[in-house]
Amino acid sequence: KTGLITLDPGFGNTGACTSAITFIDGEKGILRYRGIPIEQLAENSSFTETAWLLIHGRLPQRQELDLFREQLNRHAPLHEAFKHHFEGFLVDAPPMAMLSAMINTLSCFPRRWNTATPAGPDEEFYEEAARLISKVRTIAAYSYRRSMGLPFIYPDPKLPYVANFLHMMFSMPYEQHMASPEVVEALNLILLLHADHEQNCSTSTVRVVGSSQANLFASCAAAVGALWGPLHGGANVAVLEMLSKIHHGGISADQAIKLAKDPKSGFRLMGFGHRVYKNFDPRAIILKRSADRVLSQLGVNDPLLDVARQLEEKALTDPYFVERKLYPNVDFYSGIIMRAIGIPLNMFTVIFAIGRMPGWIAQWAEQHADPKARIARPRQVYIGNTISDYVPIDDRR
Numbered sequence: 579k580t581g582l583i584t585l586d587p588g589f590g591n592t593g594a595c596t597s598a599i600t601f602i603d604g605e606k607g608i609l610r611y612r613g614i615p616i617e618q619l620a621e622n623s624s625f626t627e628t629a630w631l632l633i634h635g636r637l638p639q640r641q642e643l644d645l646f647r648e649q650l651n652r653h654a655p656l657h658e659a660f661k662h663h664f665e666g667f668l669v670d671a672p673p674m675a676m677l678s679a680m681i682n683t684l685s686c687f688p689r690r691w692n693t694a695t696p697a698g699p700d701e702e703f704y705e706e707a708a709r710l711i712s713k714v715r716t717i718a719a720y721s722y723r724r725s726m727g728l729p730f731i732y733p734d735p736k737l738p739y740v741a742n743f744l745h746m747m748f749s750m751p752y753e754q755h756m757a758s759p760e761v762v763e764a765l766n767l768i769l770l771l772h773a774d775h776e777q778n779c780s781t782s783t784v785r786v787v788g789s790s791q792a793n794l795f796a797s798c799a800a801a802v803g804a805l806w807g808p809l810h811g812g813a814n815v816a817v818l819e820m821l822s823k824i825h826h827g828g829i830s831a832d833q834a835i836k837l838a839k840d841p842k843s844g845f846r847l848m849g850f851g852h853r854v855y856k857n858f859d860p861r862a863i864i865l866k867r868s869a870d871r872v873l874s875q876l877g878v879n880d881p882l883l884d885v886a887r888q889l890e891e892k893a894l895t896d897p898y899f900v901e902r903k904l905y906p907n908v909d910f911y912s913g914i915i916m917r918a919i920g921i922p923l924n925m926f927t928v929i930f931a932i933g934r935m936p937g938w939i940a941q942w943a944e945q946h947a948d949p950k951a952r953i954a955r956p957r958q959v960y961i962g963n964t965i966s967d968y969v970p971i972d973d974r975r
């Protein structure tokens with residue numbers, strides 16, 4: 579079929595592109611970042627190292643990783659003017675709306691990469707990438723604090739990436755939140771597993787917006803909007819809402835499965851199914867193990883996890899799901915872990931965005947770096963009215 583479409587770094591008018599960043603084999607449940615299997619990265623790497631890998635195309639040397647960590651620390655604080663921007667939002671404004679707006683606002687601090695489109699990533703671009711990866715965490719924490727009516731907590735330059743985020747989220751004034759190693763490890767894993775995923779809806783949005791040579795921040799701000807939808811990144815919230823509705827609504831797992839199979843019920847088994855994985859989502863396998871580990875380490879006995887396990891068990895043997903190759907995806911377990919480690923529900927998809935940021939940046943840069951990349955211009959098949967004449971308003975029937 580590739581004879582019918584021209585593959586190029588941008589989408590051109592085909593909706594398909596070439597990329598060297600992430601490889602997925604949906605039939606075999608394979609996911610690799612820059613050629614490295616996700617299972618090995620989950621076992622041995624960290625979110626910050628994996629972010630560097632995605633953006634630079636190889637694993638960092640020790641001094642390169644140290645420099646990156648120093649950049650992330652240096653860029654953690656937000657310009658004080660951002661506080662006034664946050665104050666413009668109503669207290670119950672959705673954190674995803676604030677996240678998208680604030681990422682766009684970062685482009686108001688002029689940098690060469692906001693205007694010109696240099697031939698390819700250079701030192702200033704990598705500094706911008708570190709700035710965005712670092713500040714998205716601060717913006718997220720401030721969005722949460724704003725939604726809770728709590729004072730902002732400044733980043734602590736002594737803390738590593740995830741611990742600093744948890745500090746900004748949960749420390750009260752004058753007392754630091756010291757997250758347990760299990761919580762930091764679980765959140766590190768969630769961010770790492772979400773770091774990139776080929777041409778998913780939000781990453782395609784980064785490429786489409788970036789294909790007009792829009793700047794990095796505008797492109798990633800648009801991606802936040804795409805990720806927000808319950809069929810995409812918003813699914814982790816929808817999974818918890820579904821489990822809670824089943825548990826508190828007195829619906830049995832069997833009844834839930836029955837509803838999910840009836841298209842007229844409007845009830846979907848959120849966290850199940852995937853456009854590409856027609857076997858298992860390797861991230862779900864890793865997260866399922868992490869969910870078991872974290873909940874036992876923290877001594878959390880979550881009835882919603884019991885509901886999740888019952889649904890999974892029943893769906894994996896039900897012909898409707900088996901025929902349609904509907905298996906648990908990354909969102910099915912990530913929500914349960916985030917709930918167990920105390921992340922508030924309205925921040926679940928924000929966490930997904932923090933994790934996906936390195937992938938969005940790497941994909942944006944890959945397209946920007948190729949002079950042959952063209953503006954996205956998908957084609958259509960017109961099915962509207964045939965030609966007709968204008969009718970003056972008084973003559974219309």
Ligand code: SDX
Pocket residue numbers: 774775777778779808809810811813838839841845846847848849850851852853854902904907908909
């Ligand atoms: C993510 O693309 C990515 O890589 C995304 C992601 C990433 O890392 O970026 O992996 C992250 O978004 C994971 C997906 C999270 N979304 C959900 O969990 C929402 C629930 N899942 C579905 O809505 C659905 O499975 C999608 C959106 C994930 C995939 O949709 P598709 O490929 O368009 O599949 P479809 O809607 O065409 O469904 C095919 C059939 C239909 O039945 P029939 O018309 O054949 O009778 O399967 C049914 C659907 O009704 N179906 C489901 C179902 N998902 C599909 N039925 C019940 N429950 C479900 N969850």
